[in-house]
Amino acid sequence: DQQVKQNSPSLSVQEGRISILNCDYTNSMFDYFLWYKKYPAEGPTFLISISSIKDKNEDGRFTVFLNKSAKHLSLHIVPSQPGDSAVYFCAASAKGSNYKLTFGKGTLLTVNP
Amino acid sequence: GAGVSQSPSNKVTEKGKDVELRCDPISGHTALYWYRQRLGQGLEFLIYFQGNSAPDKSGLPSDRFSAERTGESVSTLTIQRTQQEDSAVYLCASSFDPGPNYGYTFGSGTRLTVV
Numbered sequence: 386d387q388q389v390k391q392n393s394p395s396l397s398v399q400e401g402r403i404s405i406l407n408c409d410y411t412n413s414m415f416d417y418f419l420w421y422k423k424y425p426a427e428g429p430t431f432l433i434s435i436s437s438i439k440d441k442n443e444d445g446r447f448t449v450f451l452n453k454s455a456k457h458l459s460l461h462i463v464p465s466q467p468g469d470s471a472v473y474f475c476a477a478s479a480k481g482s483n484y485k486l487t488f489g490k491g492t493l494l495t496v497n498p
Numbered sequence: 499g500a501g502v503s504q505s506p507s508n509k510v511t512e513k514g515k516d517v518e519l520r521c522d523p524i525s526g527h528t529a530l531y532w533y534r535q536r537l538g539q540g541l542e543f544l545i546y547f548q549g550n551s552a553p554d555k556s557g558l559p560s561d562r563f564s565a566e567r568t569g570e571s572v573s574t575l576t577i578q579r580t581q582q583e584d585s586a587v588y589l590c591a592s593s594f595d596p597g598p599n600y601g602y603t604f605g606s607g608t609r610l611t612v613v
Contacts, residue, residue, distance in 0.1 A: 389540070428502070428589055428604030429541070474540060483554045484529070484593075486602075488540035 388412045391489035404462040408475030415477040423472045465496045502605035519575045523592030534586040580612045
């Protein structure tokens with residue numbers, strides 16, 4: 386039972402354009418959502434997060450949007466840069482879960498120069 | 499140290515052998531987590547430590563898996579009688595008391611291959 390789904394295993398975009406990575410979840414108890422970025426042979430690094438009381442959070446080139454009614458969130462990267470090429474994981478946590486994260490399978494983003 | 503350190507970075511073991519994986523969290527981080535990532539999958543939660551106690555072991559897949567943490571620092575994950583399905587990257591993360599951003603810092607992981 387996959388509670389966090391990233392249905393696109395890969396995404397390819399041109400440098401300077403927008404990258405949109407999508408994530409769906411099924412557990413209505415999730416109240417906090419995060420995006421992590423992972424380069425090969427490295428651990429995931431925290432990118433941006435959003436609480437369920439918000440619908441948008443922005444940090445520089447990265448914006449996360451949350452649509453609670455659709456149980457959907459997305460990460461927008463604009464403008465995309467070649468250094469953004471990595472695997473992006475969506476993760477979620479439920480209140481009272483000791484901040485245990487449930488991760489999606491990841492989306493490999495390739496930004497072409 | 500500056501980051502979360504895991505050792506070994508790679509481990510190849512024969513089926514049936516025991517393995518021990520080590521995690522050195524960032525100094526002062528009281529929360530420590532173990533996750534694993536099998537090929538083509540997302541990260542799976544294994545166990546959570548707060549200080550030296552483990553209030554959440556719900557992700558340990560079988561009684562062959564155990565973990566301990568001493569002195570609010572180093573943690574070891576032990577897998578007994580390894581099986582091929584145990585092959586995965588085992589990731590450790592640490593943080594201060596969980597906060598709004600969680601502040602997880604992951605190590606680079608131990609790639610375990612059971613042959």
